[in-house]
Amino acid sequence: xxxxxxxxxxxxxxxxxxxxxxxxxxxxxxxxxxxxxxxxxxxxxxxxxxxxxxxxxxxxxxxxxxxxxxxxxxxxxxxxxxxxxxxxxxxxxxxxxxxxxxxxxxxxxxxxxxxxxxxxxxxxxxxxxxxxxxxxxxxxxxxxxxxxxxxxxxxxxxxxxxxxxxxxxxxxxxxxxxxxxxxxxxxxxxxxxxxxxxxxxxxxxxxxxxxxxxxxxxxxxxxxxxxxxxxxxxxxxxxxxxxxxxxxxxxxxxxxxxxxxxxxxxxxxxxxxxxxxxxxxxxxxxxxxxxxxxxxxxxxxxxxxxxxxxxxxxxxxxxxxxxxxxxxxxxxxxxxxxxxxxxxxxxxxxxxxxxxxxxxxxxxxxxxxxxxxxxxxxxxxxxxxxxxxxxxxxx
Numbered sequence: 141x142x143x144x145x146x147x148x149x150x151x152x153x154x155x156x157x158x159x160x161x162x163x164x165x166x167x168x169x170x171x172x173x174x175x176x177x178x179x180x181x182x183x184x185x186x187x188x189x190x191x192x193x194x195x196x197x198x199x200x201x202x203x204x205x206x207x208x209x210x211x212x213x214x215x216x217x218x219x220x221x222x223x224x225x226x227x228x229x230x231x232x233x234x235x236x237x238x239x240x241x242x243x244x245x246x247x248x249x250x251x252x253x254x255x256x257x258x259x260x261x262x263x264x265x266x267x268x269x270x271x272x273x274x275x276x277x278x279x280x281x282x283x284x285x286x287x288x289x290x291x292x293x294x295x296x297x298x299x300x301x302x303x304x305x306x307x308x309x310x311x312x313x314x315x316x317x318x319x320x321x322x323x324x325x326x327x328x329x330x331x332x333x334x335x336x337x338x339x340x341x342x343x344x345x346x347x348x349x350x351x352x353x354x355x356x357x358x359x360x361x362x363x364x365x366x367x368x369x370x371x372x373x374x375x376x377x378x379x380x381x382x383x384x385x386x387x388x389x390x391x392x393x394x395x396x397x398x399x400x401x402x403x404x405x406x407x408x409x410x411x412x413x414x415x416x417x418x419x420x421x422x423x424x425x426x427x428x429x430x431x432x433x434x435x436x437x438x439x440x441x442x443x444x445x446x447x448x449x450x451x452x453x454x455x456x457x458x459x460x461x462x463x464x465x466x467x468x469x470x471x472x473x474x475x476x477x478x479x480x481x482x483x484x485x486x487x488x489x490x491x492x493x494x495x496x497x498x499x500x501x502x503x504x505x506x507x508x509x510x511x512x513x514x515x516x517x518x519x520x521x522x523x524x525x526x527x528x529x530x531x532x533x534x535x
Contacts, residue, residue, distance in 0.1 A: 147273055148273050148274050148278070150319065151273035151275075151323060152277065154262070154278070154316065154320055155259065155281055155282030155285070156281050156282055156284070157285070157312045157315040157316045158256075158282060158312075158316055159285050160286060160288070160312045161252070161308070161309050161312030161315075162252055163286045163289040163293065163398070163402075164293055164305050164306075165228070165248065165249060165305070165306075166187075166249055166378075167286070167290065167377065168302070168305050169187060169245075169249070169378060170183055170378060170382065171293075171297055171302050171381055171391055171394075172297075172303075172306070174302075174381070176238070179502075180382060180505045181502045181506050182502070183378075184378075184379075184497075184498040184500070184502020184503060184505075185498070185502065186246065186498075187494070187495075187498035187499075188496075188499035190249035190250045191250075191491045191498060192495055194252075194253035194491050195491050195492060197251070197254040198257055198484045198491070199349060201216055201484070202480045202483070202484030203348070203349065204216070213261060213262055213480075214262070214323060214324070217255060217258050217259065217262070217320050218317060218320055220254060220258070221313055221316050221317045224248045224251040224255075224313055225310065225314065225317065228244070228310045228313060229310055230244045231244040232307055232310050233307075233310075253491050256487045256490075257480070257488075258484075261479070261480045261484075262323065263467075264471060264479070275468070276409045276411070276464040277409065277410045279463055279464055279467075280405060280408070280409030280412075281406065281410075283402045283405030283409060284403060284406045286398070286402040286405075287398070287400075287402030287403040288399070289312075290395045290398040291395045291396065291399045292395075293308060294391045294394055294396070294399075295392060295395065297391050298391050347477070347481070349481070352482075356478075356482070358531050358534045358535045359482070359485075359535045360485075361527065361531045362527070362531040362535060363489040364489075365525070365526070365527025365528040365530075365531060366466075366486075366489045366493075366524065367492050367493045367496070367524065368493075368520050368521065368524025369429055369493075369524035369525055369528065370432075370489065370493035370494075370524075371496055371497050371521070371524070372432075372439075372517035373436075373458075373493075374490070374493045374494035374496075374498070375501045375513070376439060378494065378497060378498055378501070380394050381394050383439075383448075383514070384445070386510055387443060387444060387448070389445055389448070393448075396449070397445075397449060398452075400455075401453075401456075401459070402455075404455055404456035404460065405455060405456060405459065408461055409463070409464050412424075412461070412468075416468065421465050421469040422532055422533060424461055424465040425461075425462065425465040425466060425469055426529065426532065427461065428457065428459075428461035428462035429462070429528050431454055431457040431458040432459075432521060433521055433522060434458075435451050435454040435458050436514075436517065436518050436521050437518060438450060438451040438454070439451045440511075440514045440515060466486055467483065467486070470482045470483055470486055473535045501513060501517075
């Protein structure tokens with residue numbers, strides 16, 4: 141019990157520093173890049189490119205992790221963290237032109253997205269030895285860290301300069317590397333883990349991505365629906381300042397809105413394990429999809445910051461419920477040998493949605509404006525919800 145407690149504390153620390161860094165970088169990407177003279181379309185295109193790269197990286201690393209059981213998941217995460225840190229330091233501390241900023245932002249943001257499914261899988265890395273991190277609580281602490289970072293970043297960017305944002309990201313990347321290094325079992329437990337994983341590798345046949353798609357056809361359809369639902373969520377997150385500006389919002393109000401959403405994620409995610417004792421994961425997943433639709437509907441009709449704050453409040457029933465429900469649901473429905481790949485594809489679906497939102501969202505903002513773009517996204521959300529409800533029970 142004492143070891144499990146220590147492991148959970150370490151996992152919460154990993155989630156906290158990861159999402160604090162995620163907020164300072166990708167969460168405030170528009171604020172930073174606008175200050176460097178990028179247009180909405182250019183920002184969207186750059187973020188879309190980073191998402192495309194992270195899709196390929198996630199798929200490749202997930203396949204590698206599933207098929208090389210002798211390589212620790214922590215090792216893969218650490219290498220991603222080190223490269224991300226180096227790229228962030230270049231555009232954060234050194235005089236950089238537009239070309240350098242584009243190159244380094246692409247590397248750091250791509251790897252930041254790539255880390256998400258690996259950190260999710262880390263919660264279940266030692267389950268065969270009886271040590272399972274409480275993913276819901278850990279992810280909730282990550283949301284709390286995101287909330288605090290959002291308020292700090294919003295105020296600091298306005299009071300000082302958006303140039304302060306990469307500094308935050310560098311600091312939290314260092315902390316991520318340290319916290320992942322600490323997430324280890326005692327030596328005797330590690331020896332048992334290596335022995336068990338060697339036996340498991342001998343028994344299990346690893347699937348390639350095409351084989352996985354053939355085996356889990358309905359899951360792939362579900363992911364397509366999820367992409368459609370998640371698209372507007374990604375659009376709002378990446379273009380929040382553009383959505384708030386027409387109704388009088390600044391980076392400060394943006395920070396408060398994001399912070400409210402993230403703070404309210406904590407109780408839902410922390411309580412999630414107990415919720416699963418009363419409700420099936422599939423039921424919780426369906427409910428979260430409905431709440432996404434409601435949240436996006438309110439955002440579309442918002443005419444004041446107060447309405448935006450109310451939409452932010454609904455985050456606890458939408459994203460905050462969907463994330464742990466999705467992770468646990470996949471762990472239930474996907475065979476053990478394919479789980480890292482299954483988790484990775486779930487994250488790839490989120491990244492794909494963000495890629496589409498970034499690429500077309502920026503262009504649509506410049507051509508048809510905020511209100512019409514939100515309407516298009518709302519219609520897409522409704523279509524995605526229909527696909528999910530048609531597939532989620534059949535996986």
